[in-house]
Amino acid sequence: MDQKANLVLPYQSSVDALKASQDYARCIIDSSMDMIIAVDQERKIIEFNCAAEETFGYRREEVLGKDIDMLYADPPVGAEINKTTVAKGRLVQEIYNRRKNGEIFPSYLSASILTDACGRPIGIMGVSRDISEMKRAEQELKHRADEFTALYQTTRDLTTQYDLPALLQTIVERAANLLGAPGGGIYLFDRERGDLRFEAVKGLHKPPTGTRLALGEGLAGRVAQSRQPMIVVDYGNSEYRSPKFAGLPITAVVEVPMLYQGELIGVLSVYEFESTARKFVRADSRLLELFAAHAASAVYNATLFDQVCAGRERLQMLSASLIRAQEDERRHIARELHDEIGQALTGIQLNSQVVESFVTDETGRALLNDNMAAIERLLQQVRGLSLDLRPSMLDDFGLVAALEWLVNRQAQGVGLAIELVTDPVEQRAPADIETVCFRVVQEALTNAARHAHATHVRIELKHHASELRLVIQDDGMGFDPEQALKRARGGESFGLLGLHERVLLVGGRIEIRSAPEQGTRIEALFPLTSPAPYVERRARRREPS
Numbered sequence: 001m002d003q004k005a006n007l008v009l010p011y012q013s014s015v016d017a018l019k020a021s022q023d024y025a026r027c028i029i030d031s032s033m034d035m036i037i038a039v040d041q042e043r044k045i046i047e048f049n050c051a052a053e054e055t056f057g058y059r060r061e062e063v064l065g066k067d068i069d070m071l072y073a074d075p076p077v078g079a080e081i082n083k084t085t086v087a088k089g090r091l092v093q094e095i096y097n098r099r100k101n102g103e104i105f106p107s108y109l110s111a112s113i114l115t116d117a118c119g120r121p122i123g124i125m126g127v128s129r130d131i132s133e134m135k136r137a138e139q140e141l142k143h144r145a146d147e148f149t150a151l152y153q154t155t156r157d158l159t160t161q162y163d164l165p166a167l168l169q170t171i172v173e174r175a176a177n178l179l180g181a182p183g184g185g186i187y188l189f190d191r192e193r194g195d196l197r198f199e200a201v202k203g204l205h206k207p208p209t210g211t212r213l214a215l216g217e218g219l220a221g222r223v224a225q226s227r228q229p230m231i232v233v234d235y236g237n238s239e240y241r242s243p244k245f246a247g248l249p250i251t252a253v254v255e256v257p258m259l260y261q262g263e264l265i266g267v268l269s270v271y272e273f274e275s276t277a278r279k280f281v282r283a284d285s286r287l288l289e290l291f292a293a294h295a296a297s298a299v300y301n302a303t304l305f306d307q308v309c310a311g312r313e314r315l316q317m318l319s320a321s322l323i324r325a326q327e328d329e330r331r332h333i334a335r336e337l338h339d340e341i342g343q344a345l346t347g348i349q350l351n352s353q354v355v356e357s358f359v360t361d362e363t364g365r366a367l368l369n370d371n372m373a374a375i376e377r378l379l380q381q382v383r384g385l386s387l388d389l390r391p392s393m394l395d396d397f398g399l400v401a402a403l404e405w406l407v408n409r410q411a412q413g414v415g416l417a418i419e420l421v422t423d424p425v426e427q428r429a430p431a432d433i434e435t436v437c438f439r440v441v442q443e444a445l446t447n448a449a450r451h452a453h454a455t456h457v458r459i460e461l462k463h464h465a466s467e468l469r470l471v472i473q474d475d476g477m478g479f480d481p482e483q484a485l486k487r488a489r490g491g492e493s494f495g496l497l498g499l500h501e502r503v504l505l506v507g508g509r510i511e512i513r514s515a516p517e518q519g520t521r522i523e524a525l526f527p528l529t530s531p532a533p534y535v536e537r538r539a540r541r542r543e544p545s
Contacts, residue, residue, distance in 0.1 A: 035107070035130070038114055039068045040123040043082060047125070055130050057100035071097055073104045085111045085124050094131070105132045162305040168200040171295045176202050176270055178291055179254070179284050183271035187213065187220050188299070189264045196220055196267060203271060204248060211244050218242030219255055220267040227264065229256040229285040235271075249273050254280040256289045258296035265296040348375055391438075399434040400425050403441060403461065414449040422461040429468055433526045436502045437461070437470055440510075443499055444472045444522055452476025452520060468526040478514045 029036050030050040038047035045068055048060045056063075056071060063070070072078035073096035085091040091111045096104055109128040113121050168186050176184040183203025187196040190212075198211040213221045219240040223230050232238045232253045252272040258265040270288060272278070352372045359365045394402035400422050407418045428434065441459060448454040454476030462469045499522075503510040507527045514520040 032127075033129075035128045036125070037068070037071070037128070038123055038125040039082075041121070043068050046123060055099070055105075056097070073098045081109070081111060082124060085113065086121070089113050095128075097128075105130055106135050107131055162302050164299070164302045164306055165200070167298060167302050169202075171268070171298070172200045172202045175268055175288060175291055175295070179270050179280070179288060181270045182273055183250075185269045185271070186258075186266060187224070187269075188266040189224060196224055199266075203273065206248075208245060208248070213242060213244070218245065219253060220269065223255045223257055223267050224264060227257045227259065229254065229289055231280045231282070231285055233279050251275045251277065252279055254285050254288060256285055256292045258292045258299065260293075260296040260300045263300075265299050268292045268295060394434065394438055395431075398425065398428045399437055400461070402434075402438050403459065406438070406442060406445070407459070410445045410449065416445070416449055416454065417456045418445070419456070419458045420461075421459065423463050426463075429526070429528060430506075432506050433468060433508070433528075436506050436508070437468070437524070437526065439502060440470060440499055440522065440524055441472060444474075444520075448474040448476050448520070452478065454519070463528075466527060466529045468528055470522075470524045470526070472522040473519065475519045478516050478518045478520055480516070481512045481514055 029047070032049060032051055035052040035055055036047060036049040037045060037052055040046050045063045045066050048058070048063050052058075053060055068082075069075035069078050077095060081091060081093065081095065089112065091109070093109050093111075095107055095109050097107050098104055107128040108131050109126050111124055111126040114123040114125045116122050168188075172184045172186050175186075176182065183201070185201040185204075186199050188199050189195075190197055193212075195215065196213045198209050198213075201209060213224075215221050215225045219230060219232060219235075219238070219242070221242070222240055230240070230253075232240060235241055235250045235253050250271045251274060253269055255267055255269045258268055268288065268291075270280070270284075272280070352368060352375065356365070356368055356372075359368055391402050391405060393405055403420060403422070407420045410416055411418045429437075445457060448457050452474055454474035457472065457474045460469070460471040462471075499512075500510055503524050503526070508524055510522070510524040512520065512522050
């Protein structure tokens, strides 16, 4: 009896030890945070731990003995995994699984051959982990990276635009594209009136441009007043929809304030037009806020640029008016000198000649002759002043005739060798261009004789297509144009600045090239078919739609 008991006890101990070992292994497997699934050589499931139950939604009893393909999103991929693992002994791969409810999810699988105590293969064991959250995080990071890349590229492009209407349209289109939406709009804050004006839109067939909203009125008015972004999911039934926008096919809206250094510039909106489209979320408004900050800066700069241009235009108009008034006054004074004073002196001269026949004594005749000589000198001076102020042939016979007179007069007066080359005159240029050309040549000849001490000057006046080209070249001592312009801006001399201003005011271009001891070359180009003035173009593009 004792001998038999001795035989049973070791066997019972071995069974208990094995059971304890199995229970311990079971405990380890079920405690794992990773899914542990084993299959036999027939690809039937023989192990399915607690993590697998939680992830797939199956109870262990539901899958034991079932084909592993039930857990794969694509069964042929599962067969390939089995084949590769058997061939290589181990496999690490990202795969897609299917839960009990049919949902597909990604997992990271590490599979290896399962062997018995003798090393013979009896199946495959896989350890995997659900990486759905990691994938979502990766996609979110990629999405945000793409958004910020688009944001950078978009805002970079905005900084190069200064045409305000074109800039506003670009902002609306880029904002909609940034959020992947079909439409959008932009309001600008009118500081003088204290309200918003709808300026640009994308995606609406009947754009409400020009519509005004008071602060607090409608969704945009609320955003402007609170300076906080707002999202409306059902815009058609929203309390924030203004009656002024009734009938518009907008279903969802996200609107953000456009602020520059704390100052309200406007409100930027992005729309959805389909009720089935995705709804805007807080991430969309945050991204749009970032874009709106850059857009506000660009609008602020474009507005300043517009104001500077408007100021410059006013100065140019004033300058042009002053120059016209100056030419009119010169014309008037020249006419007065020629017609009134000149005729009066001529009358005195004729009367003196009549009186001369009655004077017999030598003393009286000598005094009379002196007076007549003085009258002749004065008459010549008056005629010279009249011509200098405004040669009548410029108005009566045109630019070429006036230049020929000027060249002859200057050549005789200061001894310059002047060469004038002109095209045959088929049609006169506009009067203001003829006047500017004459004044440029007059100033250049005066400078060549008085300052450059030139001996030879060549003047070319040519027609090129729709332009009049004037070139003046002298062999004088030359100068530094940049330094001369600096001195002119400092108030020392206005000759060069006057030339530039006159040419620019008639839409022309002027270039002055010179260097010490290398002479001076002046080239001016004048348009014979002028485009509409910038002021008029600006006024037209600002008209409300």
